[in-house]
């Protein structure tokens with residue numbers, strides 16, 4: 518990677534390599550663990566390589582995600598989880614400390630906002646914050662639209678259009694946001710993947726340099742696009758929503774394409790060959 522050579526010269530050779538790993542389509546599909554995921558994660562833990570599970574799902578708290586993973590057979594700590602709800606709440610706390618938000622979303626998002634000094638209100642908020650959830654009603658959307666027209670800033674936790682579920686696609690956060698954008702003529706600011714806000718914050722929290730960061734994901738528009746923009750190594754797995762034929766529609770490409778996480782070696786990707794045993 519010659520374009521990055523000047524940076525790499527500045528780095529100590531002992532600098533760690535680390536990973537940002539999407540979950541849905543990479544680690545599991547619905548309630549099915551993808552073969553090889555458990556081995557890859559246990560290698561990361563054994564080799565003490567820094568990593569985050571990086572998710573655009575704002576519904577679950579970190580603890581909820583840890584529980585879901587442990588039921589699938591993967592044991593990690595809450596400190597290994599980085600959600601777009603956390604990224605959004607931290608971003609808002611930085612933009613306007615101790616602000617107020619009207620929220621369309623669930624526990625993960627509400628919790629993250631509270632933890633970051635925000636109050637959830639039902640009138641006159643600083644921000645209208647959109648996540649996903651099954652409890653959304655037309656009345657809530659109408660209120661959100663009136664608040665944005667009244668001056669509240671529109672924030673999206675992510676812009677995923679549809680999201681896969683076990684029974685087929687459901688409308689994603691991006692679909693809700695589009696409704697509000699159309700009705701108000703305002704554009705939302707989105708924090709989740711591929712936004713640099715989330716992808717950069719996660720890397721920094723792991724203490725990694727961009728050139729020693731690998732993103733593993735199954736979605737071109739989020740995981741791979743974000744990684745390409747930030748200069749991370751981008752690995753596309755074909756075990757989720759993207760097939761090899763889909764790649765023709767994109768003007769950018771990942772650095773590596775594999776059928777699934779079972780084709781990847783954590784030690785090799787981190788440049789630890791010979792030390793891994």
Ligand SMILES: [Mg+2]
Nearest residue numbers: 539541542735
């Ligand atoms: Mg995914």
